[in-house]
Each structure stands twice: as structure tokens, then as C-alpha cells.
Amino acid sequence: MSSATHTSFAGRLDTLTIDSGVDRGRALLVARGDLMHGCADTLARTLARLPDGVVRVDLDMRGVAFMDTAGLRFLEVLDTYGRRRRVRVAATGWSDQPRRILEMAGLDPDDPLNGPGTRREPVPSVVVLERTQQLDLLRTEVEQLRRAMVTRPVIDQARGVLMATHACSSDEAWNVLREASQLSNTKLRKVAAMVTAGAGGDGPLPSPELRRALRTAIARCLN
Structure with a gap:
């Protein structure tokens, strides 16, 4: 049962x-x-x-x-x-x-x-x-894990978009997203969301700064 x-x-x-x-x-x-x-x-x-x-x-x-x-x-x-x-x-x-x-x-x-x-x-x-201090640390770690599990699907989708667009590997697509995030000082999940939305043709365009960061990241990681 x-x-x-x-x-x-x-x-x-x-x-x-x-x-x-x-x-x-x-x-x-x-x-x-x-x-x-x-x-x-x-x-x-x-x-x-x-x-x-x-x-x-x-x-x-x-x-x-x-x-x-x-x-x-x-x-x-x-x-x-x-x-x-x-x-x-x-x-x-x-x-x-x-x-x-x-x-x-x-x-x-x-x-x-x-x-x-x-x-x-x-x-x-x-x-x-x-154990108040330990419990606070515990709650913080769990919340971080929750956020990671919620944002992972959009990151995986963005990796798929980059892999299909640039014929690159999953690891190379991940490096592009991470590099663009660092160059534009934008959270990784936001970069991934913009890449995924842009692939649909009807989503909002990334900001000029983020577009420049993506171009630079692609040049650095895929060439």
C-alpha cells in the first residue's frame, strides 16, 4: 500500500x-x-x-x-x-x-x-x-536550493537555444550564458530568459548592453 x-x-x-x-x-x-x-x-x-x-x-x-x-x-x-x-x-x-x-x-x-x-x-x-543559528543557515540553504530548482528549466532551455543556433555543446552554451551574465552584470536566470524569449520571435529584445555581452560571450566561448 x-x-x-x-x-x-x-x-x-x-x-x-x-x-x-x-x-x-x-x-x-x-x-x-x-x-x-x-x-x-x-x-x-x-x-x-x-x-x-x-x-x-x-x-x-x-x-x-x-x-x-x-x-x-x-x-x-x-x-x-x-x-x-x-x-x-x-x-x-x-x-x-x-x-x-x-x-x-x-x-x-x-x-x-x-x-x-x-x-x-x-x-x-x-x-x-x-540550535537557532544552525536553523537559520538551514533555511537559507533550502531557499537557495528552491530558487535553483525553479530557475533551472529556463537555463536549460536557453542552453538548448544556443546549442541549436550555434551548433555548440551543452558546456559551451553554459559558458556563453555565464560569460554574458558576468559581462553585463545581469543575473544568469535573466540572461537565460531573454535568450529563450528571443528565440520565439515574439518576446522582448534584450537590452543593448545584454546584446553586446552575448555577442562578446559567443565570440570568446565559441571561437
Whole structure:
């Protein structure tokens, strides 16, 4: 059986799904997608459907590629379930960006609920709140990642336009965009948006400064 929740990024991030199975009193939950708003409710619904007699819950997190601070609430739900039912719970298999978030929150990324140094009281969310400076850094990093994920599609489109127009490689197109951004002192996503809009024939023309920067960047990077 499985539960799911949707993110607010209209397909740019992955829907969280949790598949579950029980064997000899051990429940294995497999999470796939991203831990964002609503993920804790998805987990709560999955846990509520587990049968009586479960003595252990293992949550496999290898399929999770992105999490923000809502992932800490997700862990709190699992921790609370274990306390109330008096069963062992674990969430393991974290990778890449989620591991970084757990580290910044002061949790063991290998096993945040049971790892060395884990404090059983208070629950993880309160531990994080005590680490005000770390939480501020955490929120900043997550916001930067969100912006990067939102702007990436237009940058990829602009690279495609340059590749088709100038018969260049993806790396060469990226270098053109970056060089034009630096030469014109314009944010990279704005340069990419103007390149993409200009390819359609009905979009606004880049400013003279940006056009000069693009010409210079193309000459430097593609010749």
C-alpha cells in the first residue's frame, strides 16, 4: 500500500510516495520523492494503516533526493509513533542534500533517530529549535536550493537555444550564458530568459548592453 502528497512546484519536484509492507512484525516503508509541505501527513497516514503487532518500523530514505525543514517534522512523526507504540523506529539511507540538512540540524545523517549522540528528550524538532543559528543557515540553504530548482528549466532551455543556433555543446552554451551574465552584470536566470524569449520571435529584445555581452560571450566561448 502507499500514500502520497504533492509539492507546490508544479512538477519541478517529485511527489512523495511511501510504499509499505509488513513481514513478521517488521514494517518496511520505502519513501520516494521530496520531503516538503505535507510530507509528515503522508507518513502519519501510512503509519496509521499499519496492523497491530508491528514491533519495528524501518523507513528506507534512499529514494528521497530533496528535503526542506518539513522533513524534520516528518522525523518527529516517526519518532512519536515509536514512543507511543513502544516500537523501534529508524529512518536510514539518506543521501546528498537530505544528509546535509540533517547534519545542519545537529542530527546523525546515518540514523537521525537512533544514532550516536541522539537525544531522546526532547523530540528532534525541539532540538533543532534550540540550535537557532544552525536553523537559520538551514533555511537559507533550502531557499537557495528552491530558487535553483525553479530557475533551472529556463537555463536549460536557453542552453538548448544556443546549442541549436550555434551548433555548440551543452558546456559551451553554459559558458556563453555565464560569460554574458558576468559581462553585463545581469543575473544568469535573466540572461537565460531573454535568450529563450528571443528565440520565439515574439518576446522582448534584450537590452543593448545584454546584446553586446552575448555577442562578446559567443565570440570568446565559441571561437
